[in-house]
Amino acid sequence: MNAEPVLSVRELVVRFATDAGTVHAVNGVTFDVGAGDAIGLVGESGSGKTVTSLAVMRLLPKAGRIVSGEVVFRGKELTTLSEHEMRGLRGKEISMVLQDPLSSLNPVLTIGEQIAEAIRAHEDVGRRAARERAAELLGSVGIPGAGDQLERFPHQFSGGMRQRVMIATALVLHPKVLIADEPTTALDVTVQAQVLELLHELTKELGTAIVLISHDLGIMARMTRRITVMYAGFVMESAPTVELFARPRHPYTVGLLGSIPRAGADGELRPIEGAPPDLERAPVGCPFEPRCARRIAACRETMPPLVPAADASHLVACHNPVPS
Template sequence: MSDPVLSVQNLTTHFFTRAGVVKAVDGVSFDLARGEIMGLVGESGSGKTVTGFSLLGLVDAPGQIVDGSVRLNGTDLLTLPASDLRARRGREISMIFQDPIATLNPMLTIGQQMLLAVEAHERLSKRAATARAAELLTQVGIPSAEMRLRAYPHEFSGGMRQRVAIAIALLHRPAVIVADEPTTALDVSIQAQILLQMRDLAAETGTAMIWISHDLAVVSSLASKLAVMYAGRIVEQGPTADLLRDPRHPYTAGLIASLPAMTTPGLPLTQIPGTTPSLLSLPVGCPFAPRCDRSSEECQRDPEMTDQGDRGWRCFHPVTRPAEVPA
């Protein structure tokens, strides 16, 4: 097997606040191959977005990456000087943010913003840069691309703005793209179109992707493997089909059971009892134990990741009964 394009080991990010230390990301590890799409899923507050920001070195004070490594094509990004990391960000690893209207400059045309992104990393003539920008807008499904380069962000719909954000992320054909819930605010039909285009783009360009989402049903249709986060940790990971068919961690099983497709019409939706713990005061041992019907005294200890080939989970009492794959 070839070396992974991205290898993350023991990534740990803390926020040092007056109330205490928030362990937002606590020892996250995974590998990503060229052209592979990994879904990073979990409830709000599980650490997904902070993990994405940490990969690109975008964590601001009082946050701090306190441990771990992020190796992109063999180079540990966390050891690079700020100037070198800035040079790689956007060119070798880029990010699609959740709200494109907050990241696009309303005072500049789409073309001006895309040309600035090109100029930040490459020396191209204006004609060549404009041609590349138009080509990528067409590639992500925006018609009349050359004309739309002269438009401003407010002249686009929400779905079209998100396509622009995707095109900007693809400008330099990065090795890895981190997508932070980019389709959450879009309607179902536009969401499905963008998911299909992203899957095709990954296959065509060889770009690997990390798709962050709280919606397990959406990401399972896109990603070839899943990593489930809870309380700052990956509690289970593996190939998408295997993980959905046979979840081992009780939290993963609870997420699958709570999908509307898994509930008989007319009956209440299944819920995971309790609430996510505060990252300021995590319980002793397994952080999911207070919500888990399988917990025991053994769960007062911190479970290690069980590694079985391409599957892994953190649990002393893994689920053994198979679960149906959601439609």
């Protein structure tokens, strides 16, 4: 990892006030992204990945609140920034690609209008200049006949094309960080590979750091240099990608890796028993304890801190980690 992270999230805590009570969505998440780096947040649905990314963008739904923690972008603390300053960063310095390309484009505006508005939100350029750049951009994400495509509406595009449009829009102003939340989950497998390849190439070319959010470890292995494993709003383990796959230390990570189907492997698929905990209860102890095969008495009492396991770059939060 680079010495100076471009984005640094420290002990982030996010809670939601609902009619049923407080939801403890994110409980002290920490990770760093170096300039031009690629990191992954992995975990089951409900593990707090998406909430973490929305908190970084300060786009949490009304009921959600950052209770404590820091989000530092290039030395600037984002959690205390005014809405006006924050808006200046969104789309320009930090941008986002959402999970479902079918629903993240406005059905009544043309593709061209939707790309151009991202440019015009931050730069004082005319309609025409914005359109020309939009056309150029569509070409660069491999959409043929880009000029004519600008006049078309989202429903006239396939899912893969729409996600290319979203990626193009997110990268149009050359942001320092791109948060991609399950960018290929809604796509066909064949299209997935193309979109990931595009994402990889463009971010590399522009020097954009990428925070990839996914539950798919296969994608993580291909796309990231470092992975942070989340469970019930906690970071369970964080390690360089290669290290994590070779020597997982947290029982949950081991469980995740064991539940990937592998062609040719003779072993059975081993799902993790049980279900994630109810986030409406204040967390006591390790949230994975009820499902953990290696639980010990301490697991019920305290959440273990995230500490270096073998070396300084491999962090694990476990009272009884798997021996390497």
